[in-house]
Amino acid sequence: MALPSRLRLLRGGEATSDLESTMTALVPKAERWVVRELGPGYDHEEVLQEALSAVVLAFDAFDGRSAFETYAYRIVVRVARRFRTSERRRTVEAAPPLPDRVDPESVTMNRQALRALYRALDRLPERRRRAFVLCAVEGLTAVEAAELEGTRAATMxxxxxxxxxxxxxxxxxxxxxxxxxxxDG
Amino acid sequence: MTPEELLDATVAKARKVPIGGRVDAAEVARQAIAQARLEGRVRRARRGRFAAGAAAAVAVLGVCWGLWAATRQPVVAVSSAKATIEVGVRGQEPRDAVQDPRMEPRRLRLATGDVLIGAPTVDFDILSETRDRVVRLSAGEMVFDVAHQPDGRFVVHADDVSVTVLGTVFAVRREPGAVGVRVFEGAVLVQGDEEVLRLSAGDEWASGPLSEVEDWRIRSEREWRRIVEDGHREERRARTERARSNPTARPPSSESPDPPEPSGDAPELARARAMLARGDFEAALLSSDAHDDDGGWLLLRADALRGLGRADEAARAYETAARSLDRNRRVGAAFAAAQLRARNAPDEALRLLEHFDVTSRTSPLEERARALQIQLLYRVGRTDEGDAEALAYEERFGNP
Incomplete structure (x- = not known):
């Protein structure tokens, strides 16, 4: 039986017992949230490390009123946003090595499109920016994005x-x- | 290409840029946990330093206040039900009345039912016997048994101190340079120029060193026992009942009903409770030894055992107490027993919650008890029941 996450807490702390495995499972998603939130040109690993550390520190305060993933998402996005609005932003863009059997021109074009998109995104109000990143870039439905943002689907x-x-x-x-x-046509 | 098409094409390209997968998830998680623990330690250390600084500042302020307070005379005011009793007047020195504690105290019953008890040598005046009664005590000591009356007041002034009574039995002693207050039942507010202290049953306070404190304690306590034992409260209650049944004959300042009557050993129980409140668990436990057939005493014994960290004995005592207490206190005692049993004997804790009906809708501890019950069900492997209870719990208390 699938229980609401709040109730899992009632199982005598089962949800918080295995911190390391919970965090390990969270890393791929958190990495995605960080990269999508910031866009290119940031040291994503540094932000990810700091965001996950913030999640660990907030672990005990999790009261189960939402899914743990939603709780973690909000923390990660908050940390990433702090990076984005601080002076630590936009260091050197370390382009990853190109994968084999990929057309270098198309990869470059994709990256240029990504940079142009995030340049424009940076000029949007924060909430609209996040709505676009979650729905259009990340591919979530309005309902899923609304749940993460703690708002209604219609608002999203x-x-x-x-x-x-x-x-x-x-x-x-x-x-x-x-x-x-x-x-490119 | 329209702007909309341009946007869609740009997004489509952007989404093709691969994301992540370049980090070792387990390693990143371990590093994050290590970093968080380090940060946690740093934060705790910072909080500790702040707390230490704050405590030092409070201590310095306390010392300063103590020195300042020692240089001035305090003010006591006792207020209660319907009367005001002044014990001395500001600026007026108490007379050197001779107090002989061996002499039989005299009693004065006011028309409103309140009882004033003092030694024959006590020097006092009743300034008012109407709704707000005023008695001025110039010297000596008195015990006051004042019924709670919401529309009246009872205030004692002595030098610079004032005591406000909240419906209680209490004693006041005044001697040159000091005023003492002892509370046997209920509570009083002791007010100085800038601060108010609340004294509850069992508390004692003095504005300065009192002479013959022990004698005063014995005398005042003896009078309190008499108050409890004699029938004047019954008379007061009967008068109130008569007034209720015949409203036209009601006096202008009607009385409210008395609080529940204490049992014969109520003074002793109140004193033992005061020991608990002071953290003197051993003494409270000792005093409970001779009373193993009364729910109140058993509850006190359990509280004392719990305070001493003797969890198993405390759990047993709570359960025993629960069998002889009224509904609300029974639920509280059973819940405390279940809490103590939860760690080492979850089955037993579950049995207690069920047997004493702690999780029922009429229980004042329903929410906490049900949360505990769910934890226990999971712990003993009754997962399906736990799930069902958890969903029921969520339905009733969830989504705040």
Whole structure:
């Protein structure tokens, strides 16, 4: 029987007993949240380390009112946002080595698109930015994104709609990007 | 390409950039845990330093206040039900009345039912006997048995100290340079110029060194026992009942009903409770030795054992007490027993919760008891029952 996460706490702390395995399971998701939240140009591993450490510190305070993943997401995003708005941002972009059997040109184009997108995203209000990242980039449904953000699905859809409108306007001014995309067809 | 199409194409490309997978999850998790523990230690150390600093500052302030307070005369005021009794007047020195504690005290019963007891040599005046009664005690000691009355007051002034009574039995002793207050039942507020102390049953307070304190304690306690034993409270209650049944004959300042009558050993139990409150568990336990057939005493014994860290004995005592207590206290005692049993004997703890009906909807401890019950069910492997109880719990108390 699937129990609400709050109730799992009642099992005498079962949910908090194996900290290391819980955290290990969380790492891939947290890494994804960090990268998606920040975009390119950050030391993602450093942010990830700090975010996970914050999650561990907040572990005991988890009262089970939401899923643990939602709780962790909020902490990770908060830490990532702090990085994004602080002076520690945008150090050197360490491009990962290209994988084998991949067209270097298309990889470069993808990265350029990613950078252009995050440049535009950085100009959006915070909530609309996160709504777009979660729904359009990360591919979550409005309901899933709303649960993570602790809001209603309708609100999330509204934010997403506004974000799309503003991003389309911003990107349309990027002639290089337009040329790139049109050339790619 | 429209702006919308450009956006979609850009997002599609951006999503193709691979994410993550370059870190060793287990290693990252271990590092994060290690870092968090280090940060936790640093934070605790910082909090400890802050707390130590704050404690030092409080200690310095306390010393300063003590020195300041020692240089001035305090003010006592006792207020209660319907009367005001002044014990001395500000600025007026008490008379050198001769107090002979061996002489039989005299009693004065006011029309409102309150009883004032003092030695024959006590020097006092009743300034008012209406709703707010006022008695001025110029010298000596008195015991006051004041019924709780919500629309009246009972205030004692002595030098710079004032005591407000909240419906109680208490004693006040005044001698040159010091005022003492002892509370036997209920509570009083002792008020100085800038601070208020609350004294409860068993507490004693003095503004300065009192002479013959032990004698005073014995005398006042003896009078309290008499108050408990004699019938004036019954008369007071009967008068109240008569007034209720015949509202037209009700006096202008009607009395409220008395609090529940103490049993014969109530003074002793209250004193033992005061020991517990002071953290003197051994003494409280000793005093409970001779009373193994009364629920109140058994509860006190259990509390004392728990205070001494003797969990098994305390659990047994709570269970025994629960069998002879009224509903609310029975639930509390059973819950305490279950808590103590939870770690080493979860089956036994479950039995206690069920037997004493601690988890029922009418139980004042329902939510806590049900949470404990769910933990225990999981612990003893009754997972299905635990799940069912957990869902029921969530339905009743969840989604705050």
């Amino acid at each position: 859809r509204s934010r997403l709609r506004h974000a799309r409108r503003e991003l389309a306007r911003l990107l349309s001014h990027d002639s290089y990007l337009r040329e790139l995309m049109e050339r």
